[in-house]
Amino acid sequence: MRPLVRLASVLLLSAAAGSAQVRETIHVNVVEVPVTVVDRDGNPVRGLKLENFELIDQGHKRPITTFDVIDFASPESKRTSPLNPVARRSFFLLFDLSFSSPFGRVKAQAAALNFIARSMQRRDMAAIGTIDVQRGFRLLTAFTTDRNLLTAAIDSPVNFHSSDPLQIAGTQMTELAPPTATVQAGSKTDDSALGIDPTDIAVEIQRGQNRLNDQFNRGRIERQVTLLGGLARTLRMLPGRKQVVFFSEGFDPRLVRGRDVRAFSDAMEEMTQVQSGEVWKIDTDNRYGDARSLSVVDQMANIFRGSDVVLNAVDIQGVRVQNDLQSGATINSNDGLFLLAKPTGGEVFRNSNDLKNDLERMLRQQEVVYVLGFQVPTTNQGLFHQLKVRVKGLSGTRVFHRAGYYEAGVENALERVLNNAQIVLNDLPQTDIAVASLAAPFPTRGDAQVPVILEINGADLLRDAKVNAITTDIYMYAFDDEGTVRDRMFQRMSLDRSKVGGKLQESGIKYYATLSLPPGNYAVKSLVRVLETERKGYARTDIVVPPASDVAVLPPFFFEEPGKWLMVRGASHDATHAGYPFQINGEPFIPSVAVQVRNGEPRQFAVFVYNASANEMAWETSVSNDRSGSHSAAPHLLKEMTGEDVAKLMFQYAPVDLDHGAARLDFTVRKKGSADVRKASVPLTVQ
Numbered sequence: 001m002r003p004l005v006r007l008a009s010v011l012l013l014s015a016a017a018g019s020a021q022v023r024e025t026i027h028v029n030v031v032e033v034p035v036t037v038v039d040r041d042g043n044p045v046r047g048l049k050l051e052n053f054e055l056i057d058q059g060h061k062r063p064i065t066t067f068d069v070i071d072f073a074s075p076e077s078k079r080t081s082p083l084n085p086v087a088r089r090s091f092f093l094l095f096d097l098s099f100s101s102p103f104g105r106v107k108a109q110a111a112a113l114n115f116i117a118r119s120m121q122r123r124d125m126a127a128i129g130t131i132d133v134q135r136g137f138r139l140l141t142a143f144t145t146d147r148n149l150l151t152a153a154i155d156s157p158v159n160f161h162s163s164d165p166l167q168i169a170g171t172q173m174t175e176l177a178p179p180t181a182t183v184q185a186g187s188k189t190d191d192s193a194l195g196i197d198p199t200d201i202a203v204e205i206q207r208g209q210n211r212l213n214d215q216f217n218r219g220r221i222e223r224q225v226t227l228l229g230g231l232a233r234t235l236r237m238l239p240g241r242k243q244v245v246f247f248s249e250g251f252d253p254r255l256v257r258g259r260d261v262r263a264f265s266d267a268m269e270e271m272t273q274v275q276s277g278e279v280w281k282i283d284t285d286n287r288y289g290d291a292r293s294l295s296v297v298d299q300m301a302n303i304f305r306g307s308d309v310v311l312n313a314v315d316i317q318g319v320r321v322q323n324d325l326q327s328g329a330t331i332n333s334n335d336g337l338f339l340l341a342k343p344t345g346g347e348v349f350r351n352s353n354d355l356k357n358d359l360e361r362m363l364r365q366q367e368v369v370y371v372l373g374f375q376v377p378t379t380n381q382g383l384f385h386q387l388k389v390r391v392k393g394l395s396g397t398r399v400f401h402r403a404g405y406y407e408a409g410v411e412n413a414l415e416r417v418l419n420n421a422q423i424v425l426n427d428l429p430q431t432d433i434a435v436a437s438l439a440a441p442f443p444t445r446g447d448a449q450v451p452v453i454l455e456i457n458g459a460d461l462l463r464d465a466k467v468n469a470i471t472t473d474i475y476m477y478a479f480d481d482e483g484t485v486r487d488r489m490f491q492r493m494s495l496d497r498s499k500v501g502g503k504l505q506e507s508g509i510k511y512y513a514t515l516s517l518p519p520g521n522y523a524v525k526s527l528v529r530v531l532e533t534e535r536k537g538y539a540r541t542d543i544v545v546p547p548a549s550d551v552a553v554l555p556p557f558f559f560e561e562p563g564k565w566l567m568v569r570g571a572s573h574d575a576t577h578a579g580y581p582f583q584i585n586g587e588p589f590i591p592s593v594a595v596q597v598r599n600g601e602p603r604q605f606a607v608f609v610y611n612a613s614a615n616e617m618a619w620e621t622s623v624s625n626d627r628s629g630s631h632s633a634a635p636h637l638l639k640e641m642t643g644e645d646v647a648k649l650m651f652q653y654a655p656v657d658l659d660h661g662a663a664r665l666d667f668t669v670r671k672k673g674s675a676d677v678r679k680a681s682v683p684l685t686v687q
Helices: 101-119 148-156 197-236 264-275 284-288 291-307 335-346 353-364 413-426 458-462 496-506
Strands: 004-014 019-038 051-056 066-071 090-096 124-131 134-142 174-176 242-249 307-316 368-377 383-389 398-401 404-406 435-439 446-456 469-479 485-496 508-517 520-530 536-547 564-569 594-596 603-610 618-624 631-633 636-642 646-653 660-673 675-684
Touching: 019 051, 019 383, 051 368, 090 101, 090 197, 101 148, 101 242, 124 148, 124 197, 134 148, 134 197, 134 413, 148 435, 197 242, 197 291, 197 307, 197 335, 197 413, 242 335, 242 520, 291 307, 291 335, 291 404, 307 335, 383 398, 413 469, 413 520, 435 520, 435 536, 446 458, 446 469, 446 520, 446 536, 458 469, 458 496, 458 508, 458 536, 469 508, 485 496, 485 508, 496 564, 508 520, 603 660, 618 646
Parallel strands: 090 124, 090 242, 242 307, 508 564, 594 675
Antiparallel strands: 004 019, 019 368, 019 398, 051 383, 066 368, 124 134, 134 174, 383 404, 435 446, 446 508, 469 485, 469 520, 520 536, 603 646, 618 631, 618 660, 636 646, 660 675
């Protein structure tokens, strides 16, 4: 499922001759459009309703089927629950390495670091990249909430390297290189023997050299503009509006749109050439602009608008000086940045040595986001649709929205990386592969040992695969409350169908890895992907890692039948020496992740309680679901064991008269004579 254009299949049945039925499948796009509305002063307009909006798609008015409002200044926006990815604010901080000075780049890095540290909210995402007309565009990070990663990339944008394949916690850089350009130098002829005035020769040589220089620099500008368009095209399928913050001093706008009206000396020289009949000496590109370059800029702007990407340029030269004691009056213009930003709907932050206020003003305008959803049939993959959004009943306001959308098409390699990262960052459901996750924090000295077990459906892994060897990637991340990745794992497995196909078809893979986390709240997110088919599965588990001295109750572990799954041991940290933690009386067991129970059929489970002995605890169990509420579960205690730091309780549970479907088993512990309560739960499926 793509985050911007979600596909649903609608099956239409129509009667044919002889009462036969003809089946036709029509795909429907569910398109979500983020909209921001600001007043004359640039302040966000709040309180708008669905009836205030009108949406036009390719000239046709579309009924708005879904409507949502996100106010990033409200307390509700700071919750840890998943947020509609279309409404999330995404900022791409892009450093220009071609049209900027070393001093300007230092200012850009300082402004970017300040933006990450002080202006970005916890739910905002940012990505870092560089653009160089010689080396191309380089993606240092994908869109992520990990401020540590973003800070490291900003500190050294030229040399930054890391190892995360999804680029949300450190990775190798990905490069889109432009085609190599060659420039041939002109030849110089000695005309002194021809009786020509050497002064005229010098002027003509200089004029020719200037034109060659202009041609070379114009080519550099066109390559940069083309690269910017390629970046916007790559971002087109990511959810929501993407704000590119382009740190640059800009190029000479004369090479694109023609000379500045203030260039008095150039105008006088042209007048002299006309009066003397030497019109061939007039550089029309310098006077009127270059048609090819203007066309390249226009194409870039169209790609930006169609991809819902806005380019905001930050003039890192600061306050520009137009007069100098030595050189006199000069034209020091940042109009090249305006040529890039304005056609995309962006702004140029200029004439300021305080970039923090400029960037905060940009954030202020996007504080309130209205998300409009509508449905439209898919007719042509990759086709672009123009959109217009009107706000009724208001005057003096400005409306910002995506200029259009693309019907779903084929991903390129970089788009695939960014889209996979979005799945993890935005908790986008993936139903191609069924994945269940269990994460349990075992207190140890120092950081807690957190084993994570994934149950991966084997039949889903095999589906649509045409080759014998199936390559499966497993990505695992632990995000804290601030969106920083505290630990992660990546593993690539090659599954030989001739050897393990039977086991996969029967059940699947039970994958076991270990994270190491300090005390705190975490979202453990796991993505499973088959490279050959691009089938994916996703699971998220929220856990609390308590301090090592606190009473901690781990979730109930139901015992799994040995030999049912294909067991795969994943990575763990060298610093973790606790060994395999799932043991009762020295005997290891396999915990079940997706727990299934039947009424009247007993299942055994264990509960581990740290920093409390069995004789000083009181506990109770209950089972609940959405239909019948909560009631006592009353499992039978089989065994209790108390070790140095942990009490292990072993139960047998035979559910009675539970409703079929999803349920939850809760285990509550309190110390006798104390009101302090600890609770752990495990989801159940009642069959």
